[in-house]
Amino acid sequence: MTLKLDNLAIYNKNSAGKRPLLEVNVEIKAGEVVSIMGPSGSGKSSLLNAIAGQLREPFKQTGCIYLNTALIDDLPPYKRKIGVLYQDPLLFEHMNVGENIAFAMVQNKQIAASQRQTRIAAMLESVGLADMATRPVHSLSGGQQARVALLRTLAASPSAVLLDEPFSKLDINTRGQMRKWVFEQLLKRQLPTLMVTHDKQDAIAAGGRIIELPPC
Structure with a gap:
């Protein structure tokens, strides 16, 4: 590509x-x-x-x-x-960590709904954020929010x-x-x-x- x-x-x-x-x-x-x-x-x-x-x-x-x-x-x-990553994470405050990533996956027709939670868990574990899927995004540090923002960008493939x-x-x-x-x-x-x-x-x-x- x-x-x-x-x-x-x-x-x-x-x-x-x-x-x-x-x-x-x-x-x-x-x-x-x-x-x-x-x-x-x-x-x-x-x-x-x-x-x-x-x-x-x-x-x-x-x-x-x-x-x-x-x-x-x-x-x-x-x-x-085209995926875009900004200086501000721009995460959805009304959604938790997993829901933010899932939002991008909904746009990605290649990922079946039944596979999303497993995929989200694997993505979070790969960046040292295992078991944080249900955390409110405002409770994360700046670095953690930045990682979630990139995961959301990549989740849309x-x-x-x-x-x-x-x-x-x-x-x-x-x-x-x-x-x-x-x-x-x-x-x-x-x-x-x-x-x-x-x-x-x-x-x-x-x-x-x-x-x-x-x-x-």
Whole structure:
């Protein structure tokens, strides 16, 4: 599986002139993490929104987005099979840990309802959160919530993953552990991944190519 951005450019219709916020031309291979670094306002989050099918006015895009050889530009977000992990876990507070993961599994038609609880238990055990399926999410530490957020993303069986400053709100010790664990999970599943970050250490830890955007 590959994620290809073919001369993808993001524009702000309200800006003077016709110069794009950013232009990216890259093919991300299975298991590779490509990092994009740039100052605030350089269009990094808008780029991820474009790939996920969430770009809104006043922004627009040109160029093409391919998942493997399939053009996905005109597909709605729920059909793109793109997983997104944000800097905030964005877990559902009215659901417990297991229910948060199960929510993503409902979207994944490959997992039968009878298999979900067994699959959830195995996923939680694999990240050191065994027996926490019934825990309220607000009772978890920041690192635990981050792990559950990634499990929920992976539970939908995405074909590619986008990381939006995923470690920026973690303390230093937890951050290093989460970097290692997240990148191991993505490599294990051979998922092409695009990460935007302000932190050079995040990009170095990802081990892939680094694209640095110029100042606006």
